[in-house]
Amino acid sequence: MGNEERNTYVKKQITNAFIELLKQNEFSNISISDITNEAQVSRNSFYRNYIEKEDILLNYIHSLLQEWRILDNREENQTNEKMYGSLFAHLKANSDFYILLKNKNLFHLFLKEFLAIFGSKPDQDNLSAYIVSFIAYGTYGWIEEWIARGMQESAESMTTLLSSQGQT
Numbered sequence: 001m002g003n004e005e006r007n008t009y010v011k012k013q014i015t016n017a018f019i020e021l022l023k024q025n026e027f028s029n030i031s032i033s034d035i036t037n038e039a040q041v042s043r044n045s046f047y048r049n050y051i052e053k054e055d056i057l058l059n060y061i062h063s064l065l066q067e068w069r070i071l072d073n074r075e076e077n078q079t080n081e082k083m084y085g086s087l088f089a090h091l092k093a094n095s096d097f098y099i100l101l102k103n104k105n106l107f108h109l110f111l112k113e114f115l116a117i118f119g120s121k122p123d124q125d126n127l128s129a130y131i132v133s134f135i136a137y138g139t140y141g142w143i144e145e146w147i148a149r150g151m152q153e154s155a156e157s158m159t160t161l162l163s164s165q166g167q168t
Helices: 003-024 034-037 045-049 053-072 081-093 094-105 107-118 126-148 156-165
Strands: none
Touching: 003 034, 003 045, 003 053, 003 094, 034 045, 034 081, 034 126, 045 081, 053 081, 053 094, 053 107, 081 126, 094 107, 094 126, 107 126, 107 156
């Protein structure tokens, strides 16, 4: 196994271990030692890849959203409705993780990564930045409320609801 493969393996072990620990414990009660013991990796391996525990979740959320973006961008002439449909389908497919974040009061980490990817950028003119922020925060609001309510509706239903409100 090469260095890159080994590092990918270590990060996956750490992520999986932390998520499993989070299912049974509060975030604040999980130590770096708990994570590395569960992952069966050294503390050096942890600190080679992360600064703090939140970084594990931020990295994982980022990778999930990037994975969705890659899958979503395969289709040419993508409509907003199809984009929202695929976003809600992604969220539903990963519902266990997203509901865990919400239940552990860690959903602000999703917001941080969501805005980093889809929010306004410093190089945008003011009006564009305001519009992008309005759409990004509005979309986040729909997502957070849907997850808080247990994701009762299907991804298709959520897309239809957004469309019926003129949001797609």
